Amino acid sequence: MLGVNRIVQGRAVPNPLGDPSLTREQEKELRRKYVLKALELLQKEVEGPTVVTLEET
């Protein structure tokens, strides 16, 4: 994992923070969730490489 310690699993390789099958509004809402998840992880103390998905709290 090349030394990355805080990882949020993205949507898909060609669109890690989006989903072309959604409406523009829905997609932005989804992207917001990913970014908020990343921000949440930035504020969290971690011991080593930590991978979370959107669903995890």
Place this chain on the structure above:
Amino acid sequence: MAEKKLRVVHYLNQFFGQIGGEEKATTGFLVKEGPVGPGLALQKELGERGEIVATIICGDDYFAGNPEKNAEEGLKLVSNYKPDLFFAGPAFAAGRYSVACGAMCKAVGAELGIPVITGMYEEAPGLELYRKYAFICKTGNNARLMPEALRNMARLALRLVSGEKEMRLLTRENLPKPEEYNYFSRDLLRNEYCEKSIAERAVEKLIAKIKGEPFESEVIPPKFERVPPPPPVKDLSKCEIALISDGGLVPKGNPDGLARRSNLKWGAYDIESLFREYEVAHAGYFNDHVLERPDRLVPVDVMRDLEKEGKIGKLHRIFFSTSGCTTVSKRCGEMGEEMGAVMKKEGVVGAAILTST
């Protein structure tokens, strides 16, 4: 004709330099002419080939206060003696001392271009930090093993300075095998002539593997270094956040010429203007979704919203971009360090989010 006697400089801490124990660990740099402490045994190992002309000594606490700056100070003292060879330690398993030995070797090797040799135990903190910059001989974990460690260091040193170039080396470089000279690999590659073709060797090794016999792989997988996690961000509402991506989003025309495959470059771009005219330089994924809406890779729209709402302090004006498609991990690490150095210099970025395809 007798060979010219090599000029040798040796680095020791306050303990081995016979200044004192922990109570003297704050002692700054000092120089003694000739060999000191373990240097006497090292001198014996070098015999007529070399002469320890000076010993540079520094307290462990003093050095550990600022290893890089102190290595520069030590380097000046070493340079005065115009050495052909430089030794440090050995440090065995010691924490501060192994870092000091490694830092001194790195500084001296880079500046003077001479072989730099030290010795450490496999768990010494200085090992991973400096393994690539110095010949670090494998030692046991305590100073009782000093004679053996010094013998090993001297043997490797004399091999490094010998004019002997191995016939089987394609590039004739003077790089002894780590396993033959008992030092930690520096991750350097040597080109070697072999009797058998690669196909023959591969099949032989495969058969050995199937039979459960020992074999030596010629391909060493990269070691992924563990990086200590940075501390969490305390207050996001005051934090300026930078966006980075390895998805190859670049300004139209790709001004820095990022390669679509095996790329080694990165660029820094003003986000606002980038989002007006852009393209993708990355051959490793289907680019259309990102071309249609780059926020799917670099979430500028959401970051702007969060900025307005006061959830984050600020979105950093500059976006750091690279293209990570079959790029060697070593170069990835370097690019990360380079980007980090730019951010540190600007001094405003408190955290970064890297999005990856």
